[in-house]
Amino acid sequence: MKKLSIHLETDKLLDTVISKLPEKIADYACNGIGFFENLKENNRLSYAICLDTKINKYRHFIIFDSKFRRLPRKKKLFVIAHEIAHAYLKHGEEKGKSKMKREKEANDFANKYGFFDSK
Numbered sequence: 001m002k003k004l005s006i007h008l009e010t011d012k013l014l015d016t017v018i019s020k021l022p023e024k025i026a027d028y029a030c031n032g033i034g035f036f037e038n039l040k041e042n043n044r045l046s047y048a049i050c051l052d053t054k055i056n057k058y059r060h061f062i063i064f065d066s067k068f069r070r071l072p073r074k075k076k077l078f079v080i081a082h083e084i085a086h087a088y089l090k091h092g093e094e095k096g097k098s099k100m101k102r103e104k105e106a107n108d109f110a111n112k113y114g115f116f117d118s119k
């Protein structure tokens, strides 16, 4: 797991989420995903994005937007699990699947491992 400019608090949340995932998925998250916290304010609506890169061993990069920092803890955990799902389920490669379907799958994945969306 490569972590770039990740705050200590976010780092702990990543560990919390990964500790609740099955070993196979946790391994995938640790070896195939790079995490980056973007501190610059921007107008994106999302809290985080999952990029499907082909860069070296990190197949995916999950980038947390500045808005992420202001979320309640419970919601942060959900967002992390949701983005890991996009990476693990290789949503970047599935051209045929609708965005709605991919989002639902990522939400279901997060719910399955005990993380729930909250307002």
Ligand SMILES: [Zn+2]
Residues within 6 Å of the ligand: 082, 086, 102, 103, 106
């Ligand atoms: Zn999503």
